[in-house]
Amino acid sequence: MSRVSVVWAMVLVLASACVAQQTPSKKRLAILNFEYGTVQSSVAAIFGSNQDVGKGISDLLVQKLVEDGKYSVIERNALDKVLTEQNFSNSDRADATTAAKIGRVLGVDAVVLGSITQFGRDDKNTTVGGAGFGSLTGKFGIGGAQKRDAKAAVAVTARMVDTSTGEILAAVTGTGESKRSGTSLVGAGGNGGSGGGAYDMTSKNFGDTILGEAVHQAVNSMAEQLDTKTGAVPTHKVEVSGLVADVTGTTLILNVGSKAGVKVGDMLEISRPVKTIKDPSTGKVLKTISAKIGDAAVTEVDEQSATATFKGADTAKVGDMVKNPQ
Secondary structure, three states: HHHHHHHHHHHHHHHHHHHHOOOOOOOOEOOOOOOHHHHHHHHHHOOOOOHHHHHHHHHHHHOOOOOOOEEEEOOOOHHHHHHHHOOOHHHHHHOHHHHHHHHHHOOOOOEEEEEEEEEEEEOEEEOOOOOOOOHHHOEOOOEEEEEEEEEOOOOOOHHHEEOOOOEEEEEEEEEEEEEOOOOOOOOOOOOOOOOOOOOOOOOHHHOOOOOHHHHHHHHHHHHHHHHHHHHOOOOOOOOEEEEEEEEOOOEEEOOOOOOHOOOOEEEEEEEEEEEEEEEEOOOOEEEEEEEEEEEEEEEEEOOOEEEEEEEEOOOOOOOOEOOOOO
């Protein structure tokens, strides 16, 4: 066996291993920030100022789904970049059709969007012993001590949308409730206040609070239900269409990368135009006929480009076409 054949065989083995490691059965998801307009006044009352709890719920859901391992969830930076570039308003993002469009740009199979329908407390204050003024203070009244039972309640709903059709594939609801005596929702200790600072809802500090416990229960319930819906999510084949940008021996640089759905281990077809058919009356190109000259195994990928190892009967050239195998 020639040295070239040995190298190509090694490339094929490595490519196959990469494909196996990537668990292609995992469906790709994007999680949009949850809408929280109906609970905004409650949020401001709890935290002392308006906080983006919709982003917090989204971050927690991403974290939980990644831990569960049933889906491949797109990174927050990639999602934020697309939202900025496409200039979608918050109200637009709550629409299933728009969510599907965002998902197509990201190259995911489905998008999850949702709403926070309950986010707050239901406390009962009672005075124990004496007439006192326990109901007016957070600690002790004259002639009696106040017993404070705090309950945090959170409810969220989510829809999983097919990016090809805009169809709602699943609708789930997660609820959480936590009770404690002599404590506040988010403060430290029995009478601590939250202040006006921003809360990282993925932090342990928040998770240990009574409100954090209720939030985690609601998100975990929602994630568990979504995990059972993996079979409802169709896998959308990524259509790769690009060009060879550089050739060094058998190493090709392609002008398509992860943004176009290319992954390490992909086998792509390299072809070259051999005939162009034009409309005789207008001169408009009607069809370009191409011929396959070889295959390329992708070995490295970044957002805008990919590196591949070529094997074929001819030598690849800059400008050759790159596409999925037929």
